Amino acid sequence: MLRFVTAGESHGQALVAWLSGLPAGLPVDFGFVNRELHRRQLGYGRGGRQKIEKDKITALAGVRHGQTIGAPIALQIENRDWANWQNALPVEDTEGAEDTQRKLTAPRPGHADLAAALKFNWHDARYALERASARETAARVAAGAFAKLLLREFGAEVLSHVVAVGKVKLERAAVWDEIVAICGNLDSPLRCVDAATEAKMKREVDAVLRAGDSAGGIFEVVAHHVLPGLGSHAQWDEKLDGRLAQAVMSIQAVKAVEIGGGVASATSYGAEVQDEIRYDAAKKRYVHATNRAGGLEGGITNGEDVIVRGYLKPISTLRRPLQTADLVSKEAVKAAYERSDVCVVPAAGVVGEAMVALSLAAAFLEKFGGDSLAETRRNFESYQQQLDEF
Numbered sequence: 001m002l003r004f005v006t007a008g009e010s011h012g013q014a015l016v017a018w019l020s021g022l023p024a025g026l027p028v029d030f031g032f033v034n035r036e037l038h039r040r041q042l043g044y045g046r047g048g049r050q051k052i053e054k055d056k057i058t059a060l061a062g063v064r065h066g067q068t069i070g071a072p073i074a075l076q077i078e079n080r081d082w083a084n085w086q087n088a089l090p091v092e093d094t095e096g097a098e099d100t101q102r103k104l105t106a107p108r109p110g111h112a113d114l115a116a117a118l119k120f121n122w123h124d125a126r127y128a129l130e131r132a133s134a135r136e137t138a139a140r141v142a143a144g145a146f147a148k149l150l151l152r153e154f155g156a157e158v159l160s161h162v163v164a165v166g167k168v169k170l171e172r173a174a175v176w177d178e179i180v181a182i183c184g185n186l187d188s189p190l191r192c193v194d195a196a197t198e199a200k201m202k203r204e205v206d207a208v209l210r211a212g213d214s215a216g217g218i219f220e221v222v223a224h225h226v227l228p229g230l231g232s233h234a235q236w237d238e239k240l241d242g243r244l245a246q247a248v249m250s251i252q253a254v255k256a257v258e259i260g261g262g263v264a265s266a267t268s269y270g271a272e273v274q275d276e277i278r279y280d281a282a283k284k285r286y287v288h289a290t291n292r293a294g295g296l297e298g299g300i301t302n303g304e305d306v307i308v309r310g311y312l313k314p315i316s317t318l319r320r321p322l323q324t325a326d327l328v329s330k331e332a333v334k335a336a337y338e339r340s341d342v343c344v345v346p347a348a349g350v351v352g353e354a355m356v357a358l359s360l361a362a363a364f365l366e367k368f369g370g371d372s373l374a375e376t377r378r379n380f381e382s383y384q385q386q387l388d389e390f
Helices: 030-041 080-084 113-120 126-132 134-153 176-184 195-210 240-249 345-368 373-389
Strands: 003-007 014-020 057-061 073-078 157-165 217-224 254-259 277-280 285-288 306-312 323-325 332-334
Touching (some): 003 134, 030 057, 113 126, 157 176, 217 345, 240 306
Antiparallel strands (some): 014 073, 277 285
């Protein structure tokens, strides 16, 4: 069973990811893992924090001689900004620490500040801010890179591109080769496959920045060459589309998730939505004429690309703050402002890739198992033979 958790605060010493369940013998490309972390930091509209942090992974356990050993994997990412916060957020209480705490008593609408303060009986939203911050997603991307390495061993790739920023939207479908190209171009400001649309998106971010506001958008994650049969129709919590939706919805600021053409399908007729089936004799596989289902039918992968969209609301920290109520005085005040981004849609797409990869890798290992990569491969190849003979 593939499991992962993260720990760490935005301005704490470090972020930590713990990942368990990967088979022994999986080669670990640390250059690839660090490149994934770098991709998360990119994107037009990011804030000053990205100039401070240079995210790199340190493996503390579970990897030896460049391979997984079948034991839990512990990963650490240093927070360079900790040097500016260690007096405000010390681990041990010290005399005079009260004066350096940088308390936050003006909760930001749309953030976890107020809800967490009420839940934990804090009259200071600092601790909620620190853990709820999207800085935590760096640890997810590190764990997701390991899941990607596993899937890659069996021919599957997971990438993303940006469909919309603010009110500017890509008005056509993207093909896999375009997505590969745009993900390989680290200079692309917003990772949109259409250059003209990307230029409009960039202008949208500029306008939002001038207004002291923030912009949301839509990212699309595509998992390519995923074989049929992952997930199950048998129980509600085994349906892979449901698990993917939860995984992507858990990303900070994501407020809706779409599988395939789900949104348009709801207002279409059946004949316009269902994907017709045919048999491809050359490939020895059943294929679909279209992929409106997004690669999943009945909670099971059907052999087409898995397509998941995340709908990202504008982030909650605004340079032109909204009205709020103080946690101590209860008086009407302006919401707190801390150094922040204006647009994070490309970065959220990289996090979406990680969450989709982790969900697919978990379903993959549930089906094929294996304490070692060699055992997993034998099981996988046996299933491939079953598909060929079907």
